[in-house]
Amino acid sequence: MKPFDESAVEELVLRAVMALRPLDAREATSLKFAVEQLKTLERPFDRNANLVHVTGSAVVIGRRGVLLHRHKKLKVWLQPGGHIDAGEAPWEAARREAEEETGLRFLPWSEPPDLLHVDVHPGGAGHTHLDLRYALSVHGDSEPAPGPGESQEVRWFGWQDALTLADPGLRGLLAALRPSGSDPSGPAA
Numbered sequence: 001m002k003p004f005d006e007s008a009v010e011e012l013v014l015r016a017v018m019a020l021r022p023l024d025a026r027e028a029t030s031l032k033f034a035v036e037q038l039k040t041l042e043r044p045f046d047r048n049a050n051l052v053h054v055t056g057s058a059v060v061i062g063r064r065g066v067l068l069h070r071h072k073k074l075k076v077w078l079q080p081g082g083h084i085d086a087g088e089a090p091w092e093a094a095r096r097e098a099e100e101e102t103g104l105r106f107l108p109w110s111e112p113p114d115l116l117h118v119d120v121h122p123g124g125a126g127h128t129h130l131d132l133r134y135a136l137s138v139h140g141d142s143e144p145a146p147g148p149g150e151s152q153e154v155r156w157f158g159w160q161d162a163l164t165l166a167d168p169g170l171r172g173l174l175a176a177l178r179p180s181g182s183d184p185s186g187p188a189a
Contacts, residue, residue, distance in 0.1 A: 057081020103145030
C-alpha cells in the first residue's frame with residue numbers, strides 16, 4: 001500500500017466499516033456513528049484535526065488465550081492500540097501499538113487485514129475515538145515484554161477471565177472470537 005495514499009485508505013476504511021455486521025447493540029450504535037463521521041471528517045486519521053478521530057487497536061490471540069494490558073491512565077484492561085501516526089493506516093497503527101505495548105512480534109497478515117470490530121468511546125480531553133479493531137496472533141507461548149514508558153501490566157488471560165475483566169466495549173468481540181469448547185476459565189499467566 002506504499003506510497004501512502006490517505007484518500008484510498010480512508011475509502012477502504014469506510015467500506016470496511018459499512019460492511020461490518022454488529023455483534024451487539026453497542027457496536028451497532030458505534031457503527032452508525034462511525035459511518036456518519038467517516039463520511040464527513042476531512043482528516044479522520046489525524047488526532048489534531050478533529051475532536052473525533054480514528055484509532056487502531058489489536059485483539060491479540062494466542063494459545064494461552066487473550067493478551068490484555070492495564071491502561072496506565074484509565075486503569076482498565078484493554079487490547080493494545082492507540083493513535084495513528086502520519087502516513088500510517090489504522091491497521092498499521094494497531095500492529096505498531098501492539099508491538100510497543102506488549103514487546104511481542106506477530107504473525108503476518110494480508111494488507112489490509114479484515115476489520116473485526118468498531119467501538120466508539122471517549123478518548124479524554126473531549127476527544128472521541130472511532131476505534132478500529134484487528135486480530136493479531138502470536139506463535140507459541142510468548143511472554144510479553146513491554147518497553148519502558150509502557151504499562152508493565154500486560155498478561156495473558158483465559159477466555160472467561162478476559163471476558164470478565166475487559167472493558168465493556170471489548171466484551172462483544174471477545175465473546176464472538178472465543179473458540180468453541182475452550183476452557184471456561186482457560187489458562188491464566
